[in-house]
Amino acid sequence: MNKVIKYVIIDILRNKIVVAYTIFLFIISFSVFSLEDNTAKGLLSLLNLILFIVPLVSIIFSTIYIYNSSEFIELLLSQPLKRKQIWLSLFSGLSVSMAFAYLIGTGIPLLIFEPSELGIIMVIIGCLLSIIFVAIAMLAAVSTRDKAKGIGVAILLWLYFALIFDGLVLFLLFQFEDYPLEKVMMLISAFNPIDLSRILILMQLDVSALMGYTGAVFKDFFGTGIGFIVALLTLLLWVYIPLLLSLRKFKRKDL
Amino acid sequence: MIEAKNISKSFGKLKALDSVSISCNSGECIALIGPNGSGKTTFIKSVLGLVVPDSGEILFNKKNITNDWKYRSQIGYMPQIGRYPDNMTIGQLIKMMKDIRKMDADNSDEELIHNFQLEKIFDKRMRTLSGGTRQKVSAALAFLFNPVVLILDEPTAGLDPVASEILKEKIIKEKQKGKLILITSHVLSELDDLISQLIYMQDGKLIVHKSIEELRTLTKEQKLSKAIAKLMIQSAGNE
């Protein structure tokens, strides 16, 4: 198992895109903090980076990588290795690489400029989002044989989670304006890892505004230790479920 | 050694394998022939577990291969088109394969690496290699682990005559050790002096599985290529 992960990681590192991504994150993160006159504004810019760029790079890179590794996968499959082992190794390799890139690129500047609870939460959430979108990418890649189609699906999925989902939620909010939707909203947010991550960070960032009535409902849940753990576990489910589905598909896939 | 029972596989509407039953024993060198798209590669991939059949079962040493993976340690596979991670060098590739198969220098068979003189180009990356060199690497990898079964998909396609000869000698040598060798090819003359049995497939169906002797008596042709040509005409006539 570990051997395969090792070769996947070596292969990804040779790819140089991950290195470029790390440097990109690093430059952006550092400049965001040094250009803005206060850290709070830097954090806001960084929030967009985490919620927008990190999932995008994670899903696109992973999808392309899986398609480009079809040779490698084929080679491994003709060896005495379990399919599960190969797939999980690919996942681990990609996750470690993406999370590590984020950790170096954004985590370090973040912890230098914001060595607080918020900083740590942003680091954890960025890593989790990286991994979640690796898992989603693997599901997208295993579901479609055609590379162009697969990448298209990945981009659509990202667009859905980053943008369309929120549009739908806003639409729903106005359609059912007369009903108390606070609790429902919390449930709905569980269906989008980006939203859930955003809310967790919001709890730290906009604490004053969130003490308003509606906000207080969210705060009462996500702000508590249990709520936070539930949210983190939900994010972990977002890793586990796509991964499990992709694994089941991969086990039956013809190469 | 390998026994396929009524395996079928469809890719969409295309029926790649249609209830094929084949039994292969060790010590044999079997040629798997047929026109393009006849299901040869699908059959081989099924044996390797790369393709999961829709129905039927494949036994390896009398054990069902579904959900099994250990049996593959006894198979050396040389694919039709060897595709390898682009960024790896030949040396790294071979090292990695040894690593994955937990091989060390003592029990690995590096004869082909040596004879193909691959050591000289160990630091070349896979993407820079010509088709022929790739084939050499594929062949070297297939034999590297001293497997009991060798599955060679179009082994000599793209190889220069010298390399082709080296490979043929190696195949004969391994056959004499009592290994089961499965070769697909459509360059018939190449196989003449190697094979002991012949499987002919067409449109996903098994048409003929006979030993060379049987074949020769049946078609009354001494030359294998001619015998096969006759066979093809016969089967075409039957349709």
Added chain:
Amino acid sequence: MLILLFSFLLFTEARAAILKVGLHDSFHTIQAAIEHSNTGDTIIVESGIYYEHNLVINKSLTLLGKNQPILDGEHKFEIVSIKANRVLFDGFKLRHSGIATMTDPAGIKIYNVRNVTISNNVLDDTFFGIYTQNGKCCTIKNNSLKASGKEEQEIGNGIHCWKCDSMQITGNSISGHRDGIYFEFVTNSLISKNNSFGNLRYGLHFMFSNNDSYISNIFKNNGAGVAVMFTKGVKMINNTFEQNWGDASYGLLLKEISDSYILNNKFTENTTGIYMEGASRCHMQKNEFKNNGWAIKIQASCMDVTVTQNNFFGNTFDVGTNGTLVLNSFNSNYWDKYQGYDLNKDKTGDVPYRPISMFSMIIEKNPPAMILFRSIMVSLLDKTEKLIPTLTPENLKDETPLMKPLSL
């Protein structure tokens, strides 16, 4: 003239006696000392615990506590009642007053008198703290009041003034009461340098009290912040409003306020910094709004409010409103969210700043939408809204936003 005054002072001094109260002194209870005293006498009370039931001061006396003697109300009585002019009450510790919602017992209650000074006392667990009704020219200075009620109805206000004039409330620290400082029908008074925190309702509750000033106070973490209502001519200068969290909690609530000044205050980490309803002719200048949910919520019922030369940093929303009618002006403020440019180098931005974001309007209509805050879609909506205002009031804008924060 001077000699005359001096001799008058000497004369009164000569008349004044000093009575001592303590375990080893001539008087064992303060009540006894008061009974034996004459107007203008000084009573010095040694340390110890005194159970005086309801101590009534009905002569103009000076009462000085030495080493903080304790007056205990045994949870039954109003501890001190002052019913004479010119009383100085200094250096005591009062604890455990009675609790009654009809009579409103207090630690110290001042009844219809003038020129009373209450200073340097500690009040612990009293129902009301220092209660003045119908007082005039009284000074309440450097006292520390602490209560620990859980429900609003089981606790009274810290410093409570009703129908008073020319009061001075200075340097007190008040916590755990219902309202820290309560003013109703109090005029021409000054509230300064007090620290009012952790009270259940308001840090300062201020109604029908014209022409008062409150200066350099700190209001922190009160249930609903500070409320100033139905009043005109209030000067609010150099106060700090901090961490007043909750939906109906405001750093400063202004309701039906007119002709008032809000200068040099700091509003930090409140759900809403200032909430204005029916305010008119108010002037806000040189305040700092930092890390609030909403820095200012200004309802459409306000008019002629000028907001100028203030600093806005790190607020989730700078300004919120409930309509599109704007009769107020925002000028020359520093907004950290301003993204314009200053080509002519006059230190003000060349394009106006619109402090109301579309999303703050959405939340006003649909509070649960808060869950979408800072999502990319919302940022996109806000950006488009900035280009083509549709929901937000078109004329609510700062034409001359500052490029650099003011140093305040």
